[in-house]
Amino acid sequence: MSTTDESHVVVEVHGILVTVALDGEPVRCSPMPGLNLYPVVGDHVRVRPPEQEGDRPVVFEVLPRRTSLARLRRDNTRHGSSGATEHVLAANIDLAVIVAALTRPPFHPRFIDRYMVLAQRGGLDVAVALNKADLGVEPPDLTVYRDLGLEIVKVSAKTGAGLDDLRGLIAGKTVIFTGHSGVGKSSLVNALHETAMAAVGEVGGKRGQGRHTTSRTSLYRLDETTAIVDTPGVRSLSMAGIPADELGELFPEVSERAELCKFRNCTHDHEPGCGVQAAVASGEVARVRYETYLRLLHEEE
Numbered sequence: 001m002s003t004t005d006e007s008h009v010v011v012e013v014h015g016i017l018v019t020v021a022l023d024g025e026p027v028r029c030s031p032m033p034g035l036n037l038y039p040v041v042g043d044h045v046r047v048r049p050p051e052q053e054g055d056r057p058v059v060f061e062v063l064p065r066r067t068s069l070a071r072l073r074r075d076n077t078r079h080g081s082s083g084a085t086e087h088v089l090a091a092n093i094d095l096a097v098i099v100a101a102l103t104r105p106p107f108h109p110r111f112i113d114r115y116m117v118l119a120q121r122g123g124l125d126v127a128v129a130l131n132k133a134d135l136g137v138e139p140p141d142l143t144v145y146r147d148l149g150l151e152i153v154k155v156s157a158k159t160g161a162g163l164d165d166l167r168g169l170i171a172g173k174t175v176i177f178t179g180h181s182g183v184g185k186s187s188l189v190n191a192l193h194e195t196a197m198a199a200v201g202e203v204g205g206k207r208g209q210g211r212h213t214t215s216r217t218s219l220y221r222l223d224e225t226t227a228i229v230d231t232p233g234v235r236s237l238s239m240a241g242i243p244a245d246e247l248g249e250l251f252p253e254v255s256e257r258a259e260l261c262k263f264r265n266c267t268h269d270h271e272p273g274c275g276v277q278a279a280v281a282s283g284e285v286a287r288v289r290y291e292t293y294l295r296l297l298h299e300e301e
């Protein structure tokens with residue numbers, strides 16, 4: 001540990017201990033009681049040496065987060081039973097790469113919508129990596145997402161096809177790989193990183209589901225400026241409790257048209273004179289995206 005002024009990156013969290021990269025070496029540290037924020041993977045922290053020999057180094061400060069990726073739960077304890085509690089998954093991530101398999105497990109484009117909302121809310125960019133290109137399945141039509149500015153790369157962790165495109169996409173950034181279990185997130189980490197040995201699991205059963213092999217979020221450093229955070233497969237994305245006005249802001253094509261609405265507090269659901277509903281009717285806004293918007297507007301859990 002060079003000096004206590006320097007900041008270091010959290011690479012894993014283990015219950016009450018956090019693993020911090022100190023001069024490139026992973027070291028388990030104890031967060032100081034009463035720390036300003038509980039550290040998560042990607043956090044930049046300050047660490048001081050243990051007070052007594054044999055103790056662990058102490059994390060005594062978590063630096064302000066540039067971005068934060070959080071899941072949301074409806075918070076019924078708040079007045080009016082609206083609002084959400086955040087569970088922060090990772091900090092200081094530049095780009096969320098949604099990893100999907102072309103098949104095995106099956107592809108669910110609606111997952112992209114939901115993740116985009118969480119990513120945008122936390123200040124992250126979003127891209128899509130379609131993995132298992134070697135299985136010879138036609139990629140789904142993702143024009144809607146391309147039109148929204150998302151980069152989409154087709155890759156195979158198995159054959160290495162497309163990996164250079166993925167490398168180009170993530171170079172110089174801290175990225176997080178997210179997606180359902182079994183899509184190949186850890187396999188891609190291993191394919192991109194010379195010495196990573198992220199555990200890789202089987203995909204089985206009739207529906208070709210993954211088996212939740214990765215159980216912990218971990219940061220892998222590729223080079224000086226590039227790092228990948230591998231995450232456990234997502235079962236479902238709870239994200240209820242985003243207030244209607246904020247939700248509209250998180251769908252770029254909705255917020256763009258909201259100023260045309262007759263009512264300033266329009267939720268774009270049933271209101272007359274709604275610019276968003278008109279744009280859906282004319283095909284300017286993709287109906288699939290609008291349907292996800294409505295589902296999230298009414299999400300209860």
Ligand SMILES: Nc1nc2c(ncn2[C@@H]2O[C@H](COP(=O)(O)OP(=O)(O)OP(=O)(O)O)[C@@H](O)[C@H]2O)c(=O)[nH]1
Nearest residue numbers: 157158182183184185186187200201212213214233
């Ligand atoms: N054919 C093919 N199989 C792949 C590819 N990438 C990964 N797999 C296989 O898919 C299975 C799941 O891969 P993992 O890397 O463990 O998937 P994961 O997304 O990390 O899964 P969780 O950790 O459970 O979230 C393994 O059997 C891999 O060998 C690919 O590009 N092509």
Ligand SMILES: [Mg+2]
Nearest residue numbers: 185186213214
């Ligand atoms: Mg994994």
Ligand SMILES: [Zn+2]
Nearest residue numbers: 261266268274
């Ligand atoms: Zn409206």
